[in-house]
Amino acid sequence: MTAALRFDPIRLPPECEKLRKEVRAFLAEEVAKGTFDPHSPHGGDSDVPGFSKRVGERGWIGMTWPKKYGGHERSFLERYVVTEEMRVANAPTRRFFVADRQSGPVLLKYAPEHIKMDILPRICRGEVCFSIGMSEPNSGSDLFAAKTKATRTDGGFLINGTKIWTSSAQVANYMLGIFRTSPSTKENRRHGLTQFLVDMKTPGIKVNPIGQLTGKAEFNEVVFTDAFVPEDHALGEIDGAWKQATSELAYERSGPERFLETYYVLTELVRALGDKPDTRGAEGVGRLVAQLHTMRRMSVSVAGMLHAGKEPVVEASIVKDIGTIWEQALPQRVRDLAAFVEPDASNHEILDNVLPYAMKVAPKLTIQGGTTEVLRGIIARGLGLR
């Protein structure tokens, strides 16, 4: 028996369009001020504290959270609009993006009240950056093979071991990490891991940046040597992190960031081909736009279902599978379609500048946040195959 796939033709409500205009105007102002260059995709990943604070002042971080924690009690669909406009503009969202998408919601659900009151308002003000401590040198997609230990001590836990590929750890104020509090059991190999909030200033934490093929060093090795974490920083059920990790995935996997990461090369392809493209160029652009439109409609549909309180885990995995493969292939298609542009024309200068970066970023897109292989396993389970 196969599960029902649902992709209702959900539209963003009218209040989203007013918000979209506000976000575009704000971003145009920031560009005019020189905060970031929309034609420089490297910018999107950088950490610009002033920008984060101004986004926070606008009320665009923690948009859906309760007001008592600094949130704005707006809808998930409004947050969707802010996310997609920021992404398309190549805005520098690194400082707040992960906290807003993932870490804040985990704290809201599992952290004790005094921690929520302390940290959530600071996230909303754009002041704090989060990293996610999942992968280890011998535990990547197989999350439940994690070995880094949290051992009980007076008033808390001592952490020992190594996390790796941890994005933003070099600038992050906190990490949400999964650490081993008990061995796994024969009956349940997922048992024994606990989720912790870790202050990155804790003595015994060393962050070693890892150079990436882009030439940047945005991910890191994080080594823990007797790093102390207080008792109340354990989030949710001891040994039961596996129950908590999976429900957040629909949020992480279906957003606009899962197909827009290389979008700028499509804009620049259209610019490079000019207002009267030849048949080959027009067909190529037409197909890419049709694919983009379809993915966005799928993604908005999942957002609408999340907004309605459903848990479209399989649909979200489909969006990430198709979306990341598309954004990965996009720079290659753009390269093909731009092969015959007039070399002396000036309208392909930006494309020439950004295409190599998009090509270099492409390989990671189907790895980060759940590999294609893992996603297809989830979809297969949803179809009743496993």
Next chain:
Amino acid sequence: MRAGRTTGNAVAESENIVVETAEKIFSDLADAQTINRDKKGEWKAPLWQALAENGLPLSWVPEECGGSGASLAEGFGVLSAAGRFAIAVPLAETMLAGWLLAQAKIASPEGAMTVAPASPKDRISLNADGTLSGRARGVPFAKDAKHIAVLAHGTSGLSIALVDASACRIEAGLNLASDGSDTVTFNNVTPVAIKPAPKGIDQTSLMLMGAVARSLQIAGALESMLEISVRYAGERVAFEKKISKFQAVQHNLARLAGETAAAMTAASSAADTLANAKNFDDAVFLEATAAKIRCAEAAEKGAAIAHQVHGAIGYTLEHILHRYTMRALAWRDDFGHESHWAVELGKRVAARGADELWPLVASR
């Protein structure tokens, strides 16, 4: 689980009385196994009779023009159900013909109809003496139709005409699924009725309506391909286990689910747009062309996977799989090849300019 109900469809869901009627008729009288064994086509007449008795072929014709006056959304729901059952009678064609005639307030006659032209490049002319001339290729089910709804170009603009099929020269042809795809030649044909086309209805709008109809049918066929492929993978044993337990097979089926999801999304989004549109603007153009392009791409990838999962048995005439795969592939050709629409969409995007692309996409 009934055939073709793997996936929820919003159009079907919200307009469920008309759609449920259609589904009931399809499952009673158009069961794929029965049809596949019936070499003489004896299933066709009772199916058509039941559809006609329930007013489905004239869904989009208002009551005053002889139809059942269903909404566009209800009609689109019927078409996605027709796709799930790979229905091979001129239902979509009669619906489109009735819709076109109703635009000019021409009453629809009883019986099967089709539309001409069925391709963006073909052109039918209205002569000074009121007769029609020209040739339309790839007209679906023209041989089976009693009447043809025609969009004709005259010196003073566009007209919509109702033509007796027997007044035309029709050369029979077959599409990939062996359904009629005929060439219709109009040699000074006198129409039964003719009226000027209203403002906003032109050959592009007719092609876009047809393209969305075909998109819904393709998406429906993919839903069924997914369902029967998943079921087969759970039954077939090889190397001492069900083939659904092999990761390579699981991943292929996950990709089929993704292509099916993309087709469903694109088609139902376009249908929803047309059902609520006031005119054929840039948004309708994007939605309708994107649906045809993306559904056609999904048909290619999806049909290949469905066949791969089934192995040799799926390549036989005896197995029902070809009813869905060949039709999904054939429907790509009607009302504009996806490459045609990709070029047209690409040109519009280029004319709007690079910085206007995102605002267009985000407006949907």
